[in-house]
Amino acid sequence: MTRWRNRLGVALAAATALLVAGCGGGGSSDSGGSGAGNQTLQFAVVAELTGKYAPYGLQLQAGVNEAVKDLNASGQYPFTIEPKFYDCQSEQAICVSKTRDAVTSDKMPLVMGPVVSLDILPSAEVTQRADTPHAVFAVLPDITDKYTNTFRWSAQNDVNNKTVVDFVKAKLQPGEGVAIVHANTDFGNGGAKQQADGLAAAGITPVANIGHDPSQADYTPVMVELNQKKPKYILLSDSDPADVAKLLRQARENGVTGQWVGADASGAIQLAGDDAKGYMIVSPWFPNNASDPNSIELSQRFVAAGIKDPGWIAAMAYDATKGVAESAKAKGLTAxxxxxxxESLTNMPGKAAKSWTFTKDNRRGLTDSTIGQWNGTGFETAWPQG
Structure with missing residues (x-):
């Protein structure tokens, strides 16, 4: 696909020059800052828009679309921003195939997504081989550690888990215990290890560390062990919204009294319904946060866009889209x-996060997270306090 496209009203000579530049790989390095206003910044959004992980992909899509509306209307960019969406259907092989299409057939200068770790890791292999920058949201450290073309628009998993451990250290009283429950996945196992290591460093030994295979219909064995050990806090590392909802529901049904603290699995609150009340989530951003006017605004916009349960992915995608535009404005439109x-994005003010900074050697994303508690209608900050 020709990346820079001539627009109506442009003189023939200028249009010819643009077409020549397009054949040369998407424009010269100074084209993004020319102020000509006659170019298009296209980039690929590979997302799980259907299938099991659609709650994640639809949030990504909504965040990008809302940002594009604002950025194009702002008049601050010498190009029109035009994302192209690829539905990878929550299937790893399709996500890889769509990513390959984006960077080879369509010659997109940047790929954003997919969201789920299982899908993003092999997709990053494709973009790194193609020397294409890749905006990612998944929290696994491996993504930015192994793939030098990736930039994380969220908080890394170890940041989230340190926040959880700090919370437990501050709140746990003598005679109380903490348990770890995790899915036997890369995300779940990695998160459980980080939590166990952090607790050990604080001199705290979990009363239970329970792994479970994902997508089970019945988690009664997990609940039996939790009722035996009676932990005050239950740290949950599971990114599957359906599994999180089932665990919360079956915990109530089995009389488990511990306080659940888990990751923000998009859609889990909605699926769990009343059983989600009191659930604590660690996240870099919360919807309908009364202390953050931008959160209120973004939440309303995401709901209007069809996201019934807006979360951090939509908010981070909004900022990521701005980051792509700022990078192209500063340097140009090629990959x-x-x-x-x-790599030189410094202190960019975001709408979801106060600022974003990336360098060639630091692409990990945000350095802090927050724990919010669901009260049935919104979130209240539980940690840090004060």
């Missing part, structure tokens, strides 16, 4: 230009 722009 190499956007990479250079992202």
């Amino acid at each position: 190499a230009d956007i990479t250079a722009g992202m």
Whole structure:
């Protein structure tokens, strides 16, 4: 696909020059800052828009679309921003195939998504081989550690788990215990290890560390062990919304009294219904946060866009889209230009996060997270306090 496209009203000579630049790989490195206003910044959004992980992919899509509306209307960019969406149907092989289509057939200068760790890791293999920058949201450290073309628009898993451990250290009283429950997945096992290591460093030994295979219909064995050990806090590492909802529901049904503290699995609150009340989530952003006017605004916009349960993915995608535009504005519209722009993105004010900074050697994302508690209609900050 020709990346830079001539627009109506442009003189023939200028249009010809643009077409020549497009054949040369998407424009010169200074094209993004030319102020000509006659170019298009396209990028790929590979997302789980259907299938098991659709709650994640639809949030990604909504965040990008809302940002594009604002950025294009702002008049601050010398190009029109035009994302192209690829539905990878929550299937790893399809996510890889769509990513390959984006960077080879369509020659997109940047890929954003997919969201789920299982899908993003092999997709990053494709983009790294193609020297294409990749905006990612998944929290696994391996993504930015192994793939030098990736930039994380969220908080890394170890940041989230340190926040959870700090919360437990501050709140746990003598005679109380903490349990770890985790899915036997890369995300779940990695999170459980980080939590166990952090607790050990604080001199705390979990009363239980329970792994479970994902997508089970019945978690009664987990509940039996939790009732035997009676932990005050139950740290949950599971990214599957349906599994999180089932665990919360079956905990209530089995009389488990511990306080659950888990990851923000998009859609889990909605699926769990009343059983989610009191659930604590660690996340870099919460919807309908009364202390953050931007959160209220974004939440309303995401709901209007069809996201019934807006979460951090939509908010981070909003900021990521701005980051792509800022990088292209500063350096240009090619893949190499956007990479250079992202590597020098310093203190960019976001709408979801106060600021974003990336360098060539630091692409990990945010350095802190927050724990919020669901009260049935919204979130209240539980940690840090004060």
